[in-house]
Amino acid sequence: MEYPLTKELLMKIAIGSDHAGFxxxxxxxxxxxxxxxxxxxxxxxxxxPVDYPDYIRPVAEAVARGEFEHGIVLxxxxxxxxMVANHVPKNPVMVRCxxxxxxxxxxxxxxxxxxxxxSLGQGMMSLEEAFKILDVWLNTPFEGGRHIARIAKIEP
Numbered sequence: 001m002e003y004p005l006t007k008e009l010l011m012k013i014a015i016g017s018d019h020a021g022f023x024x025x026x027x028x029x030x031x032x033x034x035x036x037x038x039x040x041x042x043x044x045x046x047x048x049p050v051d052y053p054d055y056i057r058p059v060a061e062a063v064a065r066g067e068f069e070h071g072i073v074l075x076x077x078x079x080x081x082x083m084v085a086n087h088v089p090k091n092p093v094m095v096r097c098x099x100x101x102x103x104x105x106x107x108x109x110x111x112x113x114x115x116x117x118x119s120l121g122q123g124m125m126s127l128e129e130a131f132k133i134l135d136v137w138l139n140t141p142f143e144g145g146r147h148i149a150r151i152a153k154i155e156p
Contacts (some may be wrong), residue, residue: 011138016042016059017122018052018081021074024122028072031131040068046117053084060085060095061118070155071117072134073097078121085117094155101125103136110140111145129152 005097005152017025021132022044032039042058044050056073063071063085071079078099097117098109101124118137122128 008074010037011070012038012040012068013070013072014059014062015042015072015074017044017056017074018055018076019044019047019049020045020076021081021106021120022118022121024127025074027127028074028134033053040152056081056084057088058144060088060097061067061091062129064091064093064095066089066093068145069091069116070138071095071097073117074122075119075124076121078124082117082119090155096151096154098137100133100137102129103133106133107140110137111143112150113151114142114147114151 006059006091015029029039029041035106039131043055048149052075059071059073060067071085075081075123080119081146082099088095095117096113096115098115099119100106100109106118118134120133
């Protein structure tokens with residue numbers, strides 16, 4: 001199966017998952033690298049049970065340090081992964097991780113919230129749906145304008 005992920009500009013992307021997101025993570029890494037993106041996989045490296053914060057926090061910290069433009073995290077639902085990412089302090093970049101469950105939620109997270117991380121739930125969608133969501137997320141620009149002031153209010 002071929003997936004779009006047609007982002008024309010090559011990006012540096014950090015990715016991580018727990019055991020429940022491992023299969024999708026592997027597929028996503030493969031296709032992003034095939035497109036020429038620089039991808040760093042922060043693990044996990046199997047379906048053996050692990051604690052998701054151990055793999056998600058390093059992804060979010062790397063995005064917060066500005067080492068990667070985007071971060072992708074995966075788990076069974078994606079909820080815990082988004083929570084961990086959004087608790088990483090600004091350093092100097094503020095992490096804005098969006099839990100996305102369909103293409104519209106992905107589009108809005110980029111257009112209105114300038115999300116620099118996405119969280120996906122392997123147990124909540126098919127791999128094909130995950131790729132469609134990721135494609136929309138990677139290819140949707142931030143609108144700016146009235147949303148800039150709103151995003152500034154997110155910071156503590």
